[in-house]
Amino acid sequence: MRKRSQRLWLIGAAVVLVGGAIALASVALKDTVAFFYAPTDLIEKNVIAEGKSVRVGGLVEVGSESHNSEGVLVFRITDNRNTVPVLFDGIPPDLFKEGQGVVAEGKFDAEGRLVAKRVLAKHDENYMPKEVKDALCKKSPASCAGDNYGSAKEPAS
C-alpha cells in the first residue's frame, strides 16, 4: 500500500468515526440534558408538566420530611420563596438533613410532584451545590449573606 492511500485510509476512518461521534453526541445531548431549576423557576417558567425530567435544587424545608403510607420518603425543596414536593423511594444520602442543601433529579408525576430517581446531598460539610447557592442568593439575598447558608435554616415564609 502506498503512503498516499495509507494516509487517505487513516483520514477516512477518522472522519467517519468523528462524524459518527458528533452525530451521536448531538442527539444524546438533545434528549438527555436535564435542566436545573430552583422551585421559584419551576413556577414562574411553568416547567411543571407530567413526565418532564428536571433537576431541582434548594434546601430541604424544615419540618417537611415525612413518609407516606408505602414508606416512600416525602419532603419539600424550598428556595425560601416557593417549594416543590418530592417523593423518593430510596434511602437518602447520609448528609441529607432538613435545612440542608439538596439536589433532586427525576420526573414530575400527574400531581406536579417530583418523583426523584436520585437525591444528592453534599458530601462535605463545607460543600454546597453551586446551583443551590446561586438559586438561594437570587431568590432571597438575605439567606446567602456572608456566603453562609446556615441562616437559611430559618424558613423565610
Added chain:
Amino acid sequence: MIAELGHLLAFLALATAASQSVLGLTTGGEAVRRLAVATGMFTLLSMLTLVISFVTLDFSVALVARNSHSLKPIIYRIAGAWGNHEGSMLLWCLIMSGYGAAGALFMRGDRLRDRALGVQGLLTTASLVYLLIASSPFIRLDNPPLDGGGMNPLLQDPAVALHPPFLYTGYVGMSFVFSIAAAGLINGKIDREWAGRVRPWALTAWSALTIGITLGAIWAYYELGWGGWWFWDPVENASFMPWLVGAALVHSLILTEKRGSMAAWTVFLAVLAFCLSLLGTFLVRSGVMTSVHAFATDPERGIILLIGLALTGGMALALYAWRAPKLMAGPEFDPVSREGALILNNLFLSVGAALVLVGTVTPMFAQALNISLSIGEPYFQLTFAPMMAVLLLFMPLAQASTWRRTDLAPLLKRFWPAAVLAVVVAIGAVVISGKSAWVIPGVLVGVWVVAGVAMDLAKRVGPGGIGRVFRLPLTVWGMAIAHIGMGLFVIGATTEAAARTERTFPMHQGEQAEMAGWTFRFDGVSSAEGPNYLTTRADITVTHDGRTEVIHPEKRYYPVAGSGTTEAAIRKTPGGDVYVVLGDPIREEPGVWRIRIAHHPLIDWVFGGAGLIAIGGFMALAARLRRRAPATEQQPAIEPSASGEATAAAGAPA
C-alpha cells in the same frame, strides 16, 4: 519542631527542583541526576514529617487541628495527612518528584534523560511554589485546640485511604510521560528508541491509575449506601479522561516502538494525558462543577490551576507544533494489519475520551451563559457505551492480527466459535434471568472478547502440552489478561446495570421481605459505640438455601464531625451481592424502619475485571523491564553521542 522541619525540607526540595530544571535543560550531566534524587528525598521526608504530625496529633499544626481527632483510628490518622487539600498537594509534589527521582535512577544517562528531568524539575518547582505559597500544610496555630476537628467520616475507610496515593501515582505520574515527551520534542527525536523509553513510565502510571479509579469505585459502592459504583460525575470523569488517553497511549507506544509509525500522534497523546490530568484537577478543585464528590474546592485555587494548565498545555503544544512536522512517518502498512488495528484502537479511545470531555465540560460552559443543566448517565450510555462496544468487537481480531498485513477471512473463520458462544450466552442470559434485553449488547461483546482472547491465547500456546503455557512471553500474558479483564468488566457492568433489583421496605419488628430468593426478617435495632462514632445497628435474619444468618446494616453517627455514614451489610453470593441498608425510622409509625434491599448481580466481575486490567498493565511493564537491556542494544542509539556518560542504568529492578 517537626512541622518546621517539614517546611524547611519542602523549601530544600524547591531549591533542588529549581536547580534540577535549570541544569537539566541547559548543560545536563550527572549533577541533574543527583539533584532529581535529592528533590525526591526532600519531598519524601517532608511528607513523612506531615504524617508524623498527624499520627502524633500535633494540634498546633493548623491542618492537623482541622482534620484529625484523638479518637480517630491510627490508619485514618495516616491517611488524614492526604485527605485534605494541603496534604494532597504535598502528596502531588511527592509523586511528581518521586517519578523524577525514579527516572534519575533507572533511565540511561543521556540528553533525553537530562532534559526529561529538567522538564520534570520545572513541573515540580511550579507545584512546590504553589504548595508553599497558596496551600502550605505546615502552618502553626498560636492557640492550639485541645482536640481536632475530625475527618469527614465518609473518608474514614480503607479503600479511600489508599485511593489518593494510587490515583496520584496514576495521573500525576503522567507528568513524567509528559516530561519525556517534551524532552524528545526539544531534542527533535521522537523515534523507536524514544517510544521504548517512555513505555515503562506510561504503563506504570496507567496501571496505577486503573487501580486508583477502581478503589474509588469500590468505595462508592459500599460506602455511599446506594450501591452505585460509577455515576459519570465530573470528578469521576476527571480521572477517567486521562485513563482513556493513557490507554490509547500504551497502545500507540507499541506501534511507535515496534514499527516506528505514528510517532507524532504518540507524542501528542503523551502530552495530552498530563494536560487532561491538570484539567481534571482544575475541575475537581476549583468548584466550577457541581459534583457530589467535590471536596476542598476554592475558586482562587481554580484560577491558579487554570493558569498552570494553560501554561503547561500551551508550551507543550507550541513545542509540538514546532517539531511534529519533522517527525518521521514510519514504514508502510496495509489498513488491515496490526498497525491498522492499533490505530483503530486509538481512534476509538480518543473519540471516547472526547465524548466524555464534552459531557463533562458542557454544563460548565452552559453555566457561563447562565444556563444550568446537567448531563448524566443517559448521555454517556448513548454515546460512550456504543463507541466502546464497537471497539471491543475488534479486540480479539486485533490481538490475533499480524504486522504489515493481515488476512481477515481466515481470522474471521478462526473465531466463529467465540462469536457463536457470545450469541448463545447473551440470549441465554436474557431468557434465563428474564431480565431486560439491555444486557444483550454488553454480554455479547464481553463474552466475545473473553472467548476470542482465550482462543488467541490457545493458538499461541499451540499443541504440545501445558508446559508451553509458561513459555509464552510475559507481554502476551499481560495483553491477554488485560483484555480478558476488559471483557469480564463489560459483562459485569452491563449485567449489573440492567438486572440490578432494589426496593425499599418499611418494616416493623418481625416483618419479612423477600428478594432474589433470600428471605429477610427485621428483628429490630440496637445502639452501640465504636472508637469514634455511635451506631444504630439493625438485626436482620436472612435465610437462603436453608442457611440462616444474622446481618447488621448500620447507621453511624460521628459526633466530632456532626455527620453520619451508612454501613451497608453486604453478603457475597456466586451470582452477585445482596446489599442491605438501614434507612430512617418512619416518624409517623414508631418502630417501623425503612430498609433497602438490593441485589447487584455480577458486581465482583466489575471490580475483578478492572483489577485484571491493572495486573495486565503491570505484567506488560515487568516484561518491558526484563527485555530492556537487549532491546536498547538492537536499536543503535541514533543520538549522536550527546554526552560521554553512557552509564547505562539498564539494571532496573526487574
